[in-house]
Amino acid sequence: MNHSVLLIEDDAELSAMLRDYLQEDGFTVGVAGDGERGVAAALSGEWEIAALDVMLPGIDGIEVLRRIRATSELPVLMLTARGDDIDRIVGLELGADDYVSKPCTPRELAARLRAILRRSGERDSAPPVVSAGQLTLYPQTRRALWADTPVLLTAAEFNLLELLVRHAGRPVSKDFLSQQALGRPHAPYDRSIDVHLSNVRRKLGPLPDGRSRIQNVLRQGYQYIPE
């Protein structure tokens, strides 16, 4: 089965080459040349994943992501300039699933796209329900309920939370989280997991005693605190 990927990229030459590459690699590829068209295509439901360039003319990538996330949980991979940490963190906070630095090899791009797709596609083999206290996760349908209220999580956020809940009460290392949830080894100075988990914290709210439900355990990683 071919995965379908939407490229939102203004450089026509680059997107033509990437399309060639990804098609050869077994993807079905669509290209949107600017933000407006990108949002429209992303929300059309035709695509399984979007690769979004942050530097776009007109409405920029961050704004495109915001508009997509307003109504859709479509997995999004951001293409950011190397070293531009602000774009990265803002993007992750807005619910991007991962990022790649912009001058990247097409092979790396394809691998990242596959990693995200694999994670969000793992639903079939997943156990039907994982729960801890008031929180119930349905990995197959990727739904999360907090005391019967739905919690909207992006694919990356869901994966991380699922891992933490499965190991509730015990710390889980960042390496393990990165490898399992994001499909790549944890790199030093990579803030992706921290940003994703800070989003999850915000969405879940604090414990009754005011502490956060997801605790950072020094040098060991993160831990989910059941009630």
Place this chain on the structure above:
Amino acid sequence: MGRLFWKFFFILWLAQLVGGGSVALIIWLKSPGSAPGDPDASPRAVDSVAAAAALLRHADVAALREYLADTHPGPARRVLVVDQSGHELFGRTPPPEALARARQLAEGPPVSSVARVRTADGEYVLFVAPHEHPLGGAALGMGASVGGAPGGFAAVAPGGPPLRGEHPGPPPPILHFFAAAVVSLLFAALLAAYMSRPIRSLRSAFQAVAEGDLEHRLGPEMGRRRDELADLGKDFDLMAARLQALVQGQRHLLHDVSHELRSPLARLQAAIGLARQQPERVADSLFRVEREGVRIEQLVSELLTLSRLEVGMAAERGEPVVLAELLADVVDDARLEGEARQIEVALHAPGDAVVAGDAELLRRAVDNVVRNAVQHSPAGGHVVVDLRTAPAGTDGAVQSIVVSDEGPGVAEDDLARIFDPFFRSKRVRAATTAPDGHGLGLAIARRVILAHGGRIHAANGATGGFRLVIELPAVPPSSLTSSA
């Protein structure tokens, strides 16, 4: 409180003390010698004496007595009227030395504080006793001697302190000095603070800028102050704003440069990836790799040119450049470029206008402008390059090169920004045939023209299209022959 405050403070205080002391000294030296014991020479005393003297002169002693008895307590009451035998009109006892002095003064040249009046009854001396001479209990006796005066008088008389000599004497000079010192201290402190405060805030502002806080402004701290210090503050704010704009401009440029370099690099990597993936298309990929390499090289050399121009390395001029030749050259190249899309490039260059400068840089500037026009022209469009030669010999004449095209033009708001490095208007994006532009061409052209003392500006044509005007100072024929 800085050192400056104390310096201002002490200097100002000293100045006030010295000034005040000098004024006091002058007044003391110039004041009429009113030795102790002299009659009161204060204006009110003088007036009272004059009034009493006039009454005595034109009426008689009885009228004067009635007048003095009726007047309210005040200096008029204190007028002593003494006859030749030394009797006072109301029986008060004038201080003997004051009387003697008054008589002495009355003998001499007329003075305002003493009046001598001759009447039928005899001669009277009128004066007001000096403060330091209390009239003693005589005042009470006066009430008795008035006798027939209205009862009210006796009641009023004791209330008239001057008559009884209870008027507080002038405060001793040491008190004067002390008050002056305190007041001047206060003023010196206020003035010193007023002067030194803005200087302190100026200093902290400089420190802030030195530490990299270019947002710091002095305007609010200066408040409504209007003087040289406030102007200094304004100049500082202006400087900080300029610095901030420059630093931000550089930061922007760096950001843009890295982004611009990234695009060809990303294409380069994509091409390499494609070559790996599809070895049968290696030739195609290599072609792309080569093209991206050339683009990167172009971008870097243009950036170098721009930065050289920014630091003013192109300032050396003097080489005469014949514009018509230069334009013919540039237009030939442009025609080649426009050929594929049937774009016609017309040149009107009458005469042989000459400017002074660097021929290679000027060629590059004009070339960028003309090429920009060609790239934005629709297929089959016309580009017109028009050289308008100023009449020779006029002082400050300019040669203007007008390049107009039939392209889409630029939004009015963007007209000034098209000369910024990497700025790309909607016009560029709309033109799918201009992939080679880095957004540096017009920035370089502007730098070159400015370095040659000229001007460059852009305008949308009244009937569509776009127009770029380059103005260069014309070289007077005389200096041309000397330099040629």
